[in-house]
Amino acid sequence: MRKPHPPDRTKRKLARIHLRPPPFDAVCSGDIEQLRIHATPAHDPTGSSRQAELLDQTEFSTGMAALHAAVGFNRLDMVKLLVDAGASFFPDKEGRWPSLIAVDCEADEELIDYVVQEERRARQEGRTFDPSELRDYLAEEDKMRASAFDADEAMRRARRERRKNQRPQDRDE
Numbered sequence: 443m444r445k446p447h448p449p450d451r452t453k454r455k456l457a458r459i460h461l462r463p464p465p466f467d468a469v470c471s472g473d474i475e476q477l478r479i480h481a482t483p484a485h486d487p488t489g490s491s492r493q494a495e496l497l498d499q500t501e502f503s504t505g506m507a508a509l510h511a512a513v514g515f516n517r518l519d520m521v522k523l524l525v526d527a528g529a530s531f532f533p534d535k536e537g538r539w540p541s542l543i544a545v546d547c548e549a550d551e552e553l554i555d556y557v558v559q560e561e562r563r564a565r566q567e568g569r570t571f572d573p574s575e576l577r578d579y580l581a582e583e584d585k586m587r588a589s590a591f592d593a594d595e596a597m598r599r600a601r602r603e604r605r606k607n608q609r610p611q612d613r614d615e
Contacts, residue, residue, distance in 0.1 A: 464476075466511055494601040505536070
């Protein structure tokens with residue numbers, strides 16, 4: 443009979459599976475102070491670009507970034523914080539831009555107006571991803587995340603091979 447996994451091992455495994463970026467988690471938990479920490483530029487010269495990359499990291503299964511989540515949760519304060527911090531506008535894996543998510547989630551009129559206005563401004567200023575660039579970006583991100591599972595899969599395969607190659611009398615011991 444198998445013993446249950448210790449809780450810390452399970453938590454680590456779940457953390458690898460979900461792979462949610464910290465700003466996305468902050469929005470989902472409604473923690474604006476934590477989001478503010480992630481939206482604050484670092485004090486080194488390359489801080490602003492690294493900060494924008496962090497804010498634009500997407501959740502693995504949906505392709506949504508923190509901006510998409512803030513819009514979906516109808517949090518105008520978080521949306522403004524993310525836009526002011528330089529978050530990019532781009533569609534999720536289903537092709538939904540933040541403005542469409544705002545309408546789909548029946549957000550407040552003020553939030554919808556703000557998102558539509560900022561999305562238009564971002565497109566004019568070139569602060570958006572072209573959908574073909576986004577597909578390449580998401581595919582590359584998926585490859586990077588998949589490599590985290592390769593090590594675990596290799597260990598499982600090695601164990602199976604060892605068990606398969608053991609003699610029957612060795613297995614009983």
